[in-house]
Structure formats: C-alpha cells, structure tokens
Amino acid sequence: MSITVQLTYDMAREVGSPTIQVSGAETVNDVLRLTRQRFSQDEESYANLTRVAALAVNGVLISYRRGKKTKVQDGDRVSFVKAAAGG
Amino acid sequence: MIKGYAGRILTVNLDTQEHHFEPLDEELARLYIGGKGYGVRLLYDLTEPGIDPLSPENPLIFATGPLNGSVAPQSNRFAVVCKSPLTGGIGNATCGGSFAYALKRAGIDVLIIRGAASAPYRLEIENDEVRLLPADDLWGEGTYATQKKLGKKFKHAVIGPAGENKVLYAGIVSDERIAGRTGVGAVMGSKNLKAVSVTGNHKLEMDDPEAFKAYTKTVRKLFKEHPVLGESMKRFGTGAIVNTTNGRNILPTRNFKYGHFDEAMSISGEHLEEHELVGVKSSCMHCPVTCGRDVEVEGVGRVKGPEYETLALLGSNLEISDLKHINEWNYLADDLGMDTISLGGTISFAMELQEKGAFDVGVKFGDPTGLSELIRNIGHRQGVGDDLADGSRRMSERFGGMEFAMHVKGLELSAYDPRGSYAQGVEYATTNRGGCHVQGASMYLESIGPLTINPRNLKLKADIPIVQQNLGCAINSMVLCIFSTYGMFPAAIHNMSPNSFTHRLLSRLMENMGPLFRGFMGIKGKPMLWWEKWLTHITGQKMSGGHLQEIGARIFNLERIYNLREGLTQEQDTLPSRILNEPIFSDTTTGHPLDQLLPRYYKLRGWDKNGVPTAKTLKGLQIRT
Ligand code: SF4
Numbered sequence: 001m002s003i004t005v006q007l008t009y010d011m012a013r014e015v016g017s018p019t020i021q022v023s024g025a026e027t028v029n030d031v032l033r034l035t036r037q038r039f040s041q042d043e044e045s046y047a048n049l050t051r052v053a054a055l056a057v058n059g060v061l062i063s064y065r066r067g068k069k070t071k072v073q074d075g076d077r078v079s080f081v082k083a084a085a086g087g
Numbered sequence: 088m089i090k091g092y093a094g095r096i097l098t099v100n101l102d103t104q105e106h107h108f109e110p111l112d113e114e115l116a117r118l119y120i121g122g123k124g125y126g127v128r129l130l131y132d133l134t135e136p137g138i139d140p141l142s143p144e145n146p147l148i149f150a151t152g153p154l155n156g157s158v159a160p161q162s163n164r165f166a167v168v169c170k171s172p173l174t175g176g177i178g179n180a181t182c183g184g185s186f187a188y189a190l191k192r193a194g195i196d197v198l199i200i201r202g203a204a205s206a207p208y209r210l211e212i213e214n215d216e217v218r219l220l221p222a223d224d225l226w227g228e229g230t231y232a233t234q235k236k237l238g239k240k241f242k243h244a245v246i247g248p249a250g251e252n253k254v255l256y257a258g259i260v261s262d263e264r265i266a267g268r269t270g271v272g273a274v275m276g277s278k279n280l281k282a283v284s285v286t287g288n289h290k291l292e293m294d295d296p297e298a299f300k301a302y303t304k305t306v307r308k309l310f311k312e313h314p315v316l317g318e319s320m321k322r323f324g325t326g327a328i329v330n331t332t333n334g335r336n337i338l339p340t341r342n343f344k345y346g347h348f349d350e351a352m353s354i355s356g357e358h359l360e361e362h363e364l365v366g367v368k369s370s371c372m373h374c375p376v377t378c379g380r381d382v383e384v385e386g387v388g389r390v391k392g393p394e395y396e397t398l399a400l401l402g403s404n405l406e407i408s409d410l411k412h413i414n415e416w417n418y419l420a421d422d423l424g425m426d427t428i429s430l431g432g433t434i435s436f437a438m439e440l441q442e443k444g445a446f447d448v449g450v451k452f453g454d455p456t457g458l459s460e461l462i463r464n465i466g467h468r469q470g471v472g473d474d475l476a477d478g479s480r481r482m483s484e485r486f487g488g489m490e491f492a493m494h495v496k497g498l499e500l501s502a503y504d505p506r507g508s509y510a511q512g513v514e515y516a517t518t519n520r521g522g523c524h525v526q527g528a529s530m531y532l533e534s535i536g537p538l539t540i541n542p543r544n545l546k547l548k549a550d551i552p553i554v555q556q557n558l559g560c561a562i563n564s565m566v567l568c569i570f571s572t573y574g575m576f577p578a579a580i581h582n583m584s585p586n587s588f589t590h591r592l593l594s595r596l597m598e599n600m601g602p603l604f605r606g607f608m609g610i611k612g613k614p615m616l617w618w619e620k621w622l623t624h625i626t627g628q629k630m631s632g633g634h635l636q637e638i639g640a641r642i643f644n645l646e647r648i649y650n651l652r653e654g655l656t657q658e659q660d661t662l663p664s665r666i667l668n669e670p671i672f673s674d675t676t677t678g679h680p681l682d683q684l685l686p687r688y689y690k691l692r693g694w695d696k697n698g699v700p701t702a703k704t705l706k707g708l709q710i711r712t
Binding site for chain 1: 315319320324325326327328330331333334335336337346347349350351352353355356357358378394395396501507524525528531535536537539541542543544569570573581582583584585586591594671672673674
C-alpha cells in the first residue's frame with residue numbers, strides 16, 4: 001500500500017524531493033512515523049521543520065476528520081501544509 | 088475640508104481638451120472615504136444607465152483616499168473606477184507603485200477623465216498645471232518603454248498595446264504594478280489616452296501628525312516581526328501560497344479540472360526565491376513588506392516577477408512547471424498591459440475548447456510551445472488572439488463550452504478553487520466586479536491563513552464573505568493594500584502548531600461563532616487595527632472596525648445597485664458549472680453548495696429574494712439612488 005507524502009519546501013530540501021512514498025501505513029500516525037524515518041535530523045530540528053505545518057489527506061485537513069487517527073488508503077496523498085498569505 | 092484630503096477633484100475632458108478643478112464633496116468623503124468608494128459614487132451619478140463601456144460616455148476615474156500621500160506602510164495605492172467592458176457592470180481595480188503618492192502631492196484626490204481624444208494623447212499634471220500632449224510617438228509602445236521615455240520627474244499610469252487594442256482585460260500599469268482587473272486599461276485605450284503623468288509638492292495636513300508618526304513607527308516594528316508581513320511575504324512574496332493551496336487541493340490545475348498539481352513546488356515562491364530572485368526593487372513605495380520579486384528574463388533583463396495568481400493561472404492551470412517560461416509570460420503581460428488572471432483563465436479555457444474540437448488555439452496543456460506568441464497576439468488582437476482578447480465568457484458564447492468557462496459575471500476566477508473554500512465561492516459569486524479574491528479575501532480566513540475553518544461546515548460560509556467584502560470595500564477606499572489584513576492574526580497564532588489542541592479549539596470556536604462573528608466585527612468601539620488608527624489620526628474622525636463595516640456595506644450596496652441598473656441580475660450571482668457540479672475531492676460527489684448559502688447571504692445583506700437591496704437597507708446605509 002503506497003501513500004504519497006507531499007512535503008513542505010523546507011522538508012523537500014532535506015530529502016531532495018517534493019514528495020516521498022511510504023508503504024504499510026493505515027493511519028496518518030503511521031504515515032508520520034514512516035516519514036520521520038526518512039529524515040536524519042535530531043528530534044528538535046525535525047520538530048522545528050514540521051511544527052507549523054498542518055496535515056491534510058487528499059486536501060482535507062485531518063483536524064476536520066479523526067486527527068492523526070484518520071485512516072489512509074492506497075493512493076492517498078498526505079500533505080504537510082503551511083499557512084500562507086498573499087494574492 | 089476634512090484633514091487627509093487634498094480637497095480637489097480634477098476633471099479633464101478629452102473631447103474639448105478642457106479641464107477644471109472643483110472641491111471634493113466633504114459629505115461624500117465622510118460616507119465613502121475616497122478611492123473606490125468615492126469613485127463608485129461618482130460613476131453612479133455621472134453616467135446614464137446602459138452606456139457602452141468603450142464609448143466616450145464612460146468616465147475613467149482615478150481616486151485616492153486619506154491614507155495616500157502619507158508614509159503609512161502599504162498605502163501607496165490608487166483606485167480606478169469605470170463601467171467594465173468585460174462584465175458590463177462595475178469596473179474597478181487598485182494599483183500600487185508610487186502614482187497614488189504623486190497624485191495626492193499634486194493636490195488631487197480624484198481625477199476624472201471624460202470623453203475621448205481623436206488621436207493618441209497623454210496627460211501631464213504638475214500641481215495646478217494640466218497639459219494634454221500628443222502621444223503618437225508612444226502609441227504602440229509597451230508599458231516599460233513608455234514609462235522609461237516619459238522619464239523620472241513624473242510618476243506614471245500608462246497602458247500598453249493591450250489597452251490600445253481594447254483587450255477586454257487590459258489593465259493600467261504604474262511602475263511595475265498593475266490595476267489589472269475588469270478591463271480598466273481598455274477603457275483608457277478607448278479614450279486614446281496613453282498615459283497620465285503626475286508630480287507635485289502640495290503639503291498634506293493631518294489631524295494629529297505626531298500621533299500618526301509615533302503610531303506608524305509602532306506598526307513598522309509590528310510588520311517587521313510579523314510571521315506573514317515580515318517573514319513569509321517578505322522572503323517568498325505571494326508565491327508562498329502555491330504549496331499551501333496545492334496541499335489543500337485548491338490550486339487551479341488544467342482549467343480548474345483539478346486542485347492539485349504534482350509539480351507545484353517548482354513554481355512556488357520558495358523555488359523562485361532560491362533559483363530566480365534577483366531583488367525586490369519592484370515593490371511599492373514606503374512598503375516594508377516588499378512582496379515584489381525581481382527576476383531576470385532572457386533578452387529583457389531584470390523585471391518584476393510573477394505573483395501567486397500568475398504562478399497559478401499561467402502555471403498549474405496550464406500545467407506548466409518551468410518558472411522561466413512563467414517569468415517571461417508575466418513580463419509580456421505586464422509590458423502589453425494585461426491582467427494575468429483573466430489571461431490565464433482565458434487561455435486555459437481555449438486549450439480545453441481545443442481538446443473538445445471546438446476551437447483551434449494552437450497551444451496545449453503542459454506544453455509551453457507557442458504561448459509567448461499567443462500572448463503577444465492577444466495583446467495586439469491578431470489571429471486567434473482577437474477572440475481570446477474578449478475573455479472566456481464571450482468565447483464560450485461564440486464557440487460553446489460554457490460549463491468550463493471559469494468566470495463569474497465575465498471576470499475570470501482567481502486562483503483559489505472554491506470547492507475547497509466555500510466562503511470564497513460565495514464571495515466570488517456575489518462580488519460586484521465578478522470572480523475576484525481581493526475584494527474580500529475570504530480564503531485567507533477560511534483556507535490558507537493560520538486559523539482555518541472546515542470547508543464542509545456551512546455555518547459561517549455566508550457570513551464571512553459579507554464581513555470581508557465590507558472590509559475590502561473600506562480598505563480599497565482608503566486606499567490601502569488588502570495584504571495589510573493578513574497581519575490581523577498575531578504572531579502567537581501563526582507560531583502555534585496547527586496540530587495542537589489550542590489551535591484546533593480556536594479554529595473550532597471560530598467556525599461556530601455564527602452571528603457573533605458579524606456582531607463582533609460591527610462594534611463601533613475604539614479604533615484597534617492600524618488602518619483604523621491611521622484614519623483616525625489623519626482625518627480626525629473616529630474610525631473603528633464597526634464604522635468601516637458600515638461604510639464598506641454602503642459601498643458594496645451602491646456597487647450592487649449600479650450593477651442592477653446596468654442590467655445584471657441575481658442569475659449572475661453564480662459560479663461556473665464545473666465548480667457547482669464536478670467534485671474535486673475524492674470523498675465528495677458534488678461541487679460547491681452555493682444554492683444552500685446564497686439565500687442566507689441575501690438575507691444577511693438585507694436584500695430581497697431576487698438579490699435586490701430593500702428600500703430599508705438603502706435608507707439605513709444612507710444610499711441615495
Ligand atoms: S505588500 Fe506588496 S503589494 Fe502590498 S503595498 Fe507592499 S509591496 Fe505593494
């Protein structure tokens with residue numbers, strides 16, 4: 001089961017790609033755990049990298065669903081999304 | 088005269104080549120502030136119903152407000168108002184740069200251009216001196232060359248070939264900024280007016296200059312430390328939104344067929360900053376945010392780079408992921424003097440039309456080949472460019488494809504797909520100038536800002552656009568940059584983890600506030616936010632959020648009755664069929680639920696079921712018809 005994880009720009013710079021694929025995840029929590037394994041930073045640096053990013057499954061924020069317990073399926077896209085402004 | 092105003096309106100008649108000054112109407116300034124508000128009032132009063140927007144009967148109104156001419160950050164904007172040739176309703180756009188400052192320093196609050204010249208002319212204003220000069224030598228020149236030839240002594244507002252050729256979404260360019268929307272440049276072109284150049288040294292009076300100065304210092308500090316105004320926009324420009332809208336599935340892709348573009352990161356503000364940025368010279372005068380991005384375009388040199396709307400509508404929406412191409416097309420559009428939102432929306436429509444075999448535009452999704460030439464042809468109305476120069480609505484009337492012509496009232500949609508931003512959808516449907524985001528920017532509260540509201544919860548979705556449209560009308564009348572409103576959330580909220588309990592609680596509270604939200608925003612208390620305090624210090628009139636909501640509602644309703652007078656109806660308070668009927672999220676089977684939201688919106692506005700403001704509403708807002 002493969003999930004596409006869409007990273008923030010800063011995260012993408014660390015791994016050299018805008019997205020990564022993870023497999024074997026059933027919930028967003030699993031996706032987060034598997035994503036963490038791709039980053040070599042210590043806990044504090046990784047937390048700084050991801051702290052202000054919300055999470056969305058196929059574009060819908062998980063806070064409107066079941067939070068990190070939200071189920072994921074093969075082919076889903078989990079995105080780290082930062083707030084932005086402009087127009 | 089109330090402090091903060093120059094106190095004069097200048098009218099130039101191109102038919103007779105005469106001009107005159109008259110005093111600004113203080114009562115109207117109190118009721119409509121200035122800028123867009125004052126301009127709409129003048130347009131309503133000066134014109135007969137049903138005029139042809141490209142005829143000499145359509146006045147072109149340049150209007151400043153009480154903040155212009157000061158050093159308040161983000162206050163160097165002017166509004167342009169006229170009847171729109173693109174929508175047939177109210178036309179207006181605002182523009183940054185330095186022209187507003189110069190116009191005000193010339194002692195002019197409002198400049199009205201009437202009639203039409205029989206040959207190309209330009210207007211030069213130096214304090215009380217007004218000169219109409221032949222402009223044959225400039226006709227045909229791009230906006231960059233025109234401003235360069237006109238020199239640095241004056242500040243300019245000019246049209247390019249698109250305005251001259253009456254491309255229906257031509258804009259008016261000043262420095263490297265554009266009053267882009269609704270075809271104000273085509274109206275200037277229809278008058279054979281190539282440029283307005285202005286300079287002056289009138290002194291502007293403030294009610295409390297010391298308080299203004301001290302408070303402006305505080306605001307500059309606040310901006311500097313703010314995560315959006317001092318960090319994200321300063322570092323990445325507006326293009327930082329690309330990755331956000333992409334993550335939220337609302338980034339227009341392939342003519343709004345999808346909300347996600349796999350290659351979005353390579354057209355983002357972050358990518359631009361890392362690979363293309365050469366400076367920020369193209370930002371507006373006195374603005375510490377400096378959101379303008381300068382890039383190098385091959386064969387041209389250093390020019391202003393693309394904003395978010397351009398990155399999306401000439402990027403993901405055409406399935407183009409190479410920034411170098413977008414930089415070039417953005418430059419071409421600026422030089423020709425065209426709105427990139429309508430341009431991108433019209434090109435993507437023509438591409439889809441071509442896929443259906445109904446039109447041969449010669450360019451296709453995902454392929455940059457031929458696009459530079461097409462953009463030039465649109466600006467000069469050559470070949471198929473002549474059709475595209477009329478916008479997607481008219482093209483769909485000619486060639487079919489109405490269900491995927493992505494406009495409201497004829498104005499192409501901005502780059503936030505309303506299927507993931509319901510309040511923004513209501514805003515698009517009801518905004519008087521058509522499918523635009525900067526008349527309210529509901530998407531900021533709802534989808535891209537630090538606190539977000541569940542798009543599927545319908546509770547506040549008719550309320551947000553009303554508050555935001557009212558605020559937008561007031562902001563565009565001061566005239567302040569709408570991006571100032573992005574500073575409303577304090578740094579503490581921006582720095583909070585969106586996955587934390589407190590953040591989720593605040594978002595939930597916000598989404599369930601219901602009428603409290605509008606009630607709170609309507610309180611006529613103490614001036615709190617910086618524009619409220621600036622207005623108070625400059626004009627001497629107490630201006631709280633509640634006062635501005637009332638003035639904004641007045642302006643919005645006046646625009647509405649102008650549109651109704653010009654023949655627009657509630658049937659145009661809608662969204663493109665694709666948005667209403669085609670799902671964009673994998674877990675839904677429908678599009679935007681506008682039919683469930685519009686009745687409440689009308690009711691809250693004080694309109695009848697046909698979307699007409701009631702006599703009581705008009706009286707309550709002191710709107711004379
Ligand atoms: S924020 Fe950007 S658009 Fe607004 S005034 Fe400043 S530089 Fe101009």
